[in-house]
Each structure stands twice: as structure tokens, then as C-alpha cells.
Amino acid sequence: xxxxxxxxxxxxxxxxxxxxxxxxxxxxxxxxxxxxxxxxxxxxxxxxxxxxxxxxxxxxxxxxxxxxx
Numbered sequence: 153x154x155x156x157x158x159x160x161x162x163x164x165x166x167x168x169x170x171x172x173x174x175x176x177x178x179x180x181x182x183x184x185x186x187x188x189x190x191x192x193x194x195x196x197x198x199x200x201x202x203x204x205x206x207x208x209x210x211x212x213x214x215x216x217x218x219x220x221x
Contacts, residue, residue: 170221175214183221
């Protein structure tokens, strides 16, 4: 993962921990592994991995809730 020099997430999510994530359009992702952040057009995106090793990238602007598993 590319590490950004400035972090705005205050360390709320821990890498390699399982979470359930919700977005503002009502979509919910259950039991996904937080991998870190990546930059997309200069903006940090949250990167997760599903149990079947598929990548889920979420824009923090659309992130509504996090539930630690």
C-alpha cells in the first residue's frame, strides 16, 4: 500500500482487521478485511478485501458506518 504523509482518519481503522462497512447509498459490506489506503487522483481511498480475495475501494466521502467484527 502507498502510505500518505498526512492522515485524516485518526487511526480509526486498523490494517488487517475485519469490519462491516456501510455506504450512504445503503450498500453494506460484511466481514471485509481492511488493507489500508490508496491514492486515486490525489485523494485517499479506503481499500478492503473480501473473503474471496476481491478488492473493495471506498471513497471516505460515501462511508457512513464501520462495525468491528
